[in-house]
Amino acid sequence: MNSEKTKIAVLGGTGNIGKGMILRLALQNLMEDGVKNEVVIGSRTPETAQEAAKEALEELENCGFDTSDIKITGESNTEAAKEADLIVLTIRFGHVPSLLESIREDLENKIIISPVVPMVKAGPIFEYRPPEEGSAAQAIQARVPESTKVVAAFHNVAARKLQDIVKCKAVHDSIICSDDEEAKKTVMKLTENMGCLKPLDGGPLSNANTVEALTPLLINIAKLNGLKDLGINFS
């Protein structure tokens, strides 16, 4: 392990959003300003995670990238969280409480990134269903040690755009919220080098509610107006 590299665990990293995130994180090792990192994919079984790690490396090679400076491995969610400096939760909101319970002791002083959006399909449209804490991000904050810094980010990016590392040059805004200014800056720096995202300071975690709610709105607007994989820009 190279101690200069940030070890990033992507828990639930075998899902749609996780896949693109892993590729975009790994590619930062090839960028001059990228955040040098090692990615550990977390999944319910280490075998699934290891398979996803192998596939991600193959995808990067197939796209023509030199992967000799890239490290992507797979572990169980609990092992991945243990090793990581920074943890991305790409899991469904319903699984958040039990997962946090299982990794709680390994979260001291770490950063957790939440792109989690609690939503349900109600007839033809998606509805945001925030928990009583106000947002998924705040529900996470309520379930981790006090020293853990929760940062809400990456909610409003379409999985397909995130995964399309070669062709997707669209730069959408990504609103980043946190009550910890240092952690927010770290994640904004990470976002700057995701290749398809531009970070915007979204203020405190109490603003995460609106940012999360944008995701079902984007899906609804896309469907209602015959559009696809919408992102958002402020200007």
Next chain:
Amino acid sequence: MNSEKTKIAVLGGTGNIGKGMILRLALQNLMEDGVKNEVVIGSRTPETAQEAAKEALEELENCGFDTSDIKITGESNTEAAKEADLIVLTIRFGHVPSLLESIREDLENKIIISPVVPMVKAGPIFEYRPPEEGSAAQAIQARVPESTKVVAAFHNVAARKLQDIVKCKAVHDSIICSDDEEAKKTVMKLTENMGCLKPLDGGPLSNANTVEALTPLLINIAKLNGLKDLGINFS
């Protein structure tokens, strides 16, 4: 009165958002595809409204437009509502219940457009404070006759951009929500010709909550990131 023209009342039309709205509505009379209309500004006293009407016409003339086919008048809010086919509520959320109470009997079968955003300044940031109905738009729906069609629109446009009829060519998206498809289409057509807005179908009125919440988020993001008069675009 030309019966082919839509009579539009802009209640609270002497405020910042109202001013720009009136200019953009009036200008539609000079556009081939514009919705031909007569604007009645509503205010607490007819004198204030008449003064605002005179100023709006002068502003259009000063910008070099021929105002001979444009009609902007001023009335009390109740008189303006009585005459109108379509009513725009550019008032603060706190004033909504008493105003609706005073014009209730003149609302049968009419369209009400709500750009109303209930928000408060909490320390350095703005916070969205929806009423128990879910949004200002839904609170309005609960206070009008059953035949009145409420359309949520024009929440996320900066007053300064709306007022700058000559220079502002920025085209931002405006999300339009309503439970009445015909009324929604009417307002989308109106929006198309506002000169700085592109309408997007935002689905039912229950989606207005997120659209309203975007306004304080836009103000917060602008302040936090050193930006100004932000609008929103989906792509």
